[in-house]
Amino acid sequence: MTKSSTNSDASGLEMWGGVECTVVRVGDEYRDQSEETGHSYRREDIDLIADLGVTTVRYPILWESIAPDSLDDLDFSWTDERLAMLRERGITIIGGLLHHGSGPRYTELLDPEFPQKLADYAAKVAARYPWIKMWTPVNEPLTTARFSALYGHWYPHTKDYSLFLRALVNQCKGTLEAMRAIRKIIPDAQLVQTEDMGKCYSTASLRYQANFENERRWLSLDLQCGMIDPNHKMHRLLIGAGIGWEEIEGFAGGEAKPDILGINHYLTSERFLDHRTDLYPGHEVGGNGRDTYVDAEAVRVKRCDGDTGFAPRLREVWDRYRLPIAITEVHHGCHRDEQLRWFVEVWKTAQQLREEGVDLRAVTIWSMFGNVDWRFLLTQKNGFYDTGAFDVRGGTPRPTIVAKAAKALAHGEDFDHPVLDSPGWWRRPPRLYPWNERCRPMEWGGRKLLITGATGTLGNAFAKVCEERALPFCLTTREELDICDEGSIRAAIARHKPWAVINTAGFVRVADAEREREACLKWNAEGPAKLAATCSDAGIKLVTFSSDLVFDGQLGRPYREDDPVAPANVYGLSKARAEKHVLAALEDALVIRTSAFFGPWDKYNFAWNTLEALARGEPVRAGRNTAVSPTYVPDLCHATLDLLVDGEKGIWHLANQGKLSWYEFATQVAEGAGYDPSLVLPIEDAPANTALTSSRGIMLRPIERAIEDYLGSVGERAEEPFKVDVAAE
Secondary structure, eight states: OOOOTTSBOTTSOEEEEEOOOOEEEETTEEEEHHHHTTGGGOTHHHHHHHHTTOSEEEEEOOHHHHSSSBTTBOOOHHHHHHHHHHHHTTOEEEEESOBSOOOSTTOOTTOTTHHHHHHHHHHHHHHHOTTOOEEESSBOHHHHHIIIIISOSSTTOOOOHHHHHHHHHHHHHHHHHHHHHHHHHOTTOEEEEEEEOOOEEEOGGGHHHHHHHHHHTTHHHHHHTTOOOTTSTTHHHHHHTTOOHHHHHTTTTSTTSOSEEEEEOOTTSSEEEESOGGGSTTSOEEEOSSOEEEEEEGGGOGGGTTSOSHHHHHHHHHHHHOOOEEEEEEOOOSOHHHHHHHHHHHHHHHHHHHHHTOOEEEEEEOOTTOEESGGGTTSSOOOOEEOOSEEOTTSSOEEOHHHHHHHHHHTTOOOOOGGGGSOOGGGSGGGSOTTSOOOOOOOOOOOOEEEEOTTSHHHHHHHHHHHHTTOOEEEEOTTTOOTTOHHHHHHHHHHHOOSEEEEOOSOOOTTGGGTOHHHHHIIIIIHHHHHHHHHHHHTOEEEEEEEGGGSOSOSSSOBOTTSOOOOOSHHHHHHHHHHHHHHHHOTTOEEEEEOSEEOTTOSOSHHHHHHHHHHTTOOEEEESSEEEOOEEHHHHHHHHHHHHHHTOOEEEEOOOBSOEEHHHHHHHHHHHHTOOGGGEEEEOOOOEEOOBOOSSOOOSOBHHHHHHHHHHHHOOOOSSOOOOOTTTO
16 A cells, blocks of 8 residues: 555544643652653654654643643743644644642642632643644543542542532533633634543342442533433433532533543453452452442453444443544554554554544544553652663664654555564453353464473463563574574474474583583584574574673673673673674564563572572572573563564663672572561672663663562462472473
């Protein structure tokens, strides 16, 4: 398909974009997602957005940022610059004034003057930017009211139904008054009202609660559309909460009726209420004062199949309002292949709905630069980064496969990737809660990954992770694919027809390499070089692994990708040679340098040996002066696959954040497992620091959290000594 000059696909569907820009107050502290993702400090982000080919961008002109202290003291310098850049690139702006916030400190959602204060701010913004025609004064008012005034997550942290309704009505009134103020300056201004439209399902005994929540989900839009009259199902609830009839009547004139409905929907937006709390061990149990129940994810309940997802929710919105619709957030916090599958599914769903007659205008890439701690509703500062269309962990935003897909689709081009051969996790049986009726495993074909090293730790780990991520693969032994035999390599590639090869084969015994030099160099350097040359001839991707031991540990700081290699032993020399020869034969190869890895699926690692010794009551002796970056194998596999799916190349350092001496590593494992750390005895070894960091992007979490996960996988914390279940491994 040829490129479209209108930056939309052939059916007229537009690609919009947006940055996660929430400014939310938790207690007395504000969190700003534009700052936490670094977008606030990168002018170059604007060009990255524009280069994707989006036509329209949801962009923050946020009240808390522009006028934090007073409506008489506004600082537009940041938005002046950014909005001018977007305008110069010909991109339409949707100006957002409040994004999940409660406003600056001189107001809040329960303030009776909140609507007028927001309107006063809107008037000043409109006067500053009279060329902006599309506005979202308040993002997701119902969701914000729930999280702030009903569940208590955000300021003002109340848990009262009447206050929840007051917060909701205040936001809707704020939108009404803001649009009145904007239209006095910009008569043809349009309202793009965003909201989450998730649906609620339940067991039979809780159907009354699900029905109520399914009526409540329309409340903000019904109010703004002037649809609430004495016969409306929410009318009595509003009046009972102290909402005046004159307030409700104020919407009858239609000034707050959206010109475009912006629907945000996530895989967890739809819920299943279940009174059978024993079926969900470890799940939080709640209730409504009448019944106790679990609020679970509907996508994991078999009986909800066929009625969850974007398509049925958007049909409901269209049938109820008959207003133009845009999908204003498309984000999935998961592995890269799943992010891509979700994004492409939403795009195809939007095209299908347009063919059905739904006036669906656009799909929005959200969020462009990811988010921080949204998995914890911003209430915890864990620094957990969810990648967006761009990955910002390297300082300079790096386009992921989602950005590449969006760019192609925005220009009316077809887009394909091997991972799209498999369904997303939300369509695979393993997603289901264990109590669901038994169902046949889903089988899927598709283009494969070829993994070498079937007898090794890493090869088997990749097989497990690929199975989890529905990435078809074949795991080969040396008899099936000998990496030192070009004929064997060519035959395996011809037989399996992989789209990429992941090479985990090689010589792994570091100490033995000193006396088995030739064997080590053969399997670690010559073999990967032959593999790279053959992959180059076949036109397929290659991933191979190197080591922190390409460095001698004398630099005095953790090593980055561009530091010169200086191997101190034969094993390190073999890996350094492999890097050079592989990239010479195949410049698109992905070379992963990693460090001493440990994982839950094998017992051939330092952490396991430490646990076994401590379980026997034996002391563990470990070097005090050699620092490394212990690397958790599941984290390593997932990050490697993300980079492979993104099409990355060259040398990358993948190791869990932080450095530990072997003594510190053993001590942390002992303490986490409930053993006496005094059983770990230090050895005064030669000083060396081969810890890894990255200038390209720190992809793996801190080592402390990885150790916690590891211990959770191989045993249980208890007052009793840690039990290592060798048989289970």
